[in-house]
Amino acid sequence: MLYATLKLLHVLSIIVWIGGMAFAHLCLRPAAQALDAPLRLRLMHDTLQRFFRLVSVAVLVTLASGVWMIGRVAKETVQAGLPFNMPLGWTVMVVLGVLMMAIFGHIRFALFKRLSRAVTAGEGTAGAAALASIRTWVAINLVLGVLVVAATVLLV
Template identity: 50%
Template sequence: MVLDALLKTLHVLAVVLWVGGMVFAHFYLRPSLTEFDPPTRLALMCSVLKRFFGHVLWAALIVLATGLWMIGRAAKVMVQAGMEFNMPLAWTIMATLGVVMVVIFFVIRFRLYPPMVEAVSTADWPSAAAALSRVRKWVTVNMVLGLVIVVVASMY
């Protein structure tokens, strides 16, 4: 019981950090930065994303580990009770979209973000802006997927 509560709490907190951070960046941080000149805006976003992505890396790993653990525990309990385990549709949707989100995050963090860092470090502002645009597009996709998962979880 205590382990189940701990796993669920860690899972939800990691989701809140990840999805909430994307919502904050998309709807509040990004629009507020339009007041600044491109070099300032791009350097600040590069710095913010570095911190955010470091935390999301841990959050994504925690979400995966706790989600798999909770599914495994539920399956084990049912099998030990002599019942067949059929994963609920909501869990299947959450797990599938969650794995897709992790893959997208890894693409963002390790493929799309490094060119932005390079461009900012060399003051190549057009390239930095283009790289940030690609990052923003995929973060938006992940944010939508995360919100779908939250809706599915709240309906389950």
């Protein structure tokens, strides 16, 4: 039951993270283009601030539940006297997931800080540049997230 609960939390966290990126990148951003630049920057800043709080929790839940589930399977396998060989799909999931977490850290703690400073100072050009960088890295993370899901479905 604990394994199933952790797996559920793991999957729900991924849904929040990848689904949120898809929504922001494919729906919110294009719709916000119709707004004047200062209003668009404020909207995106405030939306991303809320979203990044959710993603921070999702990242922690994903990491903790993933490590626990892999550790549990490895422990049970070794206790049964068998060698633990992590499946290819899990390996891909771990490598890409950790890369996604690193990219999120860069977005959240470097690029979003630039956006926040620009919005606070009313520097539209700097804010637009920070938002463009965030958009690029979110797109990369979205592609990586889709690859993780594909690897999980196709290789596990």
